[in-house]
Amino acid sequence: MVNVRPLALAAALLAACAGSGASAPRTVPVAAAARAGPIPLEPGFPALRALFDADAARARLVVLASPT
Amino acid sequence: MSAVRDDVLAKVPDDGLRAYVVWTKILDEDDLAAARKAAASIHDPRVVQLWDGDAELARTLGEALRIPVREPGDRGFGLAWDVYLLYPARATWRERAPQPAFWMQQLEQMETSPVPLLDADVLRGEVAAALPRAPR
Numbered sequence: 001m002v003n004v005r006p007l008a009l010a011a012a013l014l015a016a017c018a019g020s021g022a023s024a025p026r027t028v029p030v031a032a033a034a035r036a037g038p039i040p041l042e043p044g045f046p047a048l049r050a051l052f053d054a055d056a057a058r059a060r061l062v063v064l065a066s067p068t
Numbered sequence: 069m070s071a072v073r074d075d076v077l078a079k080v081p082d083d084g085l086r087a088y089v090v091w092t093k094i095l096d097e098d099d100l101a102a103a104r105k106a107a108a109s110i111h112d113p114r115v116v117q118l119w120d121g122d123a124e125l126a127r128t129l130g131e132a133l134r135i136p137v138r139e140p141g142d143r144g145f146g147l148a149w150d151v152y153l154l155y156p157a158r159a160t161w162r163e164r165a166p167q168p169a170f171w172m173q174q175l176e177q178m179e180t181s182p183v184p185l186l187d188a189d190v191l192r193g194e195v196a197a198a199l200p201r202a203p204r
Contacts, residue, residue, distance in 0.1 A: 041125055
């Protein structure tokens with residue numbers, strides 16, 4: 001498995017998000033990122049915050065759960 | 069999580085929704101391997117999955133949501149986990165975590181809280197109502 005740094009992965013996701021407008025949210029190809037497995041959060045969670053704001057044209061559901 | 073996957077995400081197939089599933093370390097056996105295994109059960113391309121290995125996000129949101137502590141005598145706020153937070157379009161995350169427009173929970177210490185216990189049908193309705201509408 002490729003060791004992808006969380007922020008680099010988030011940057012790739014943000015690039016995919018670019019261009020989505022409030023009037024016509026596009027399907028963002030995050031499936032590839034999802035296949036890389038859960039993205040480890042870094043202190044202050046800059047990747048999550050960037051993704052959250054990049055998705056401001058969408059409604060967002062945030063779920064926190066124990067994996068076991 | 070299966071209720072959210074099967075009764076919310078699967079029944080609201082709208083690109084105007086993004087879901088962030090954050091697997092967070094709550095139990096001793098919670099680790100990245102367990103998070104990867106749990107993550108493998110979700111195949112929705114709208115879902116971004118994350119691992120909160122230090123429970124920092126759980127602590128941050130626990131404070132933001134003023135989740136009560138589990139044990140009498142504990143100070144501060146409890147961890148946010150088994151919570152389902154809905155944010156409308158235009159909500160942004162600046163210095164502080166934004167307050168959700170609606171949320172549900174399954175926390176033992178919040179049984180008598182005004183925050184409703186998770187009901188997937190209700191959550192689905194709230195999610196559907198929060199979807200952005202295309203301009204006419």
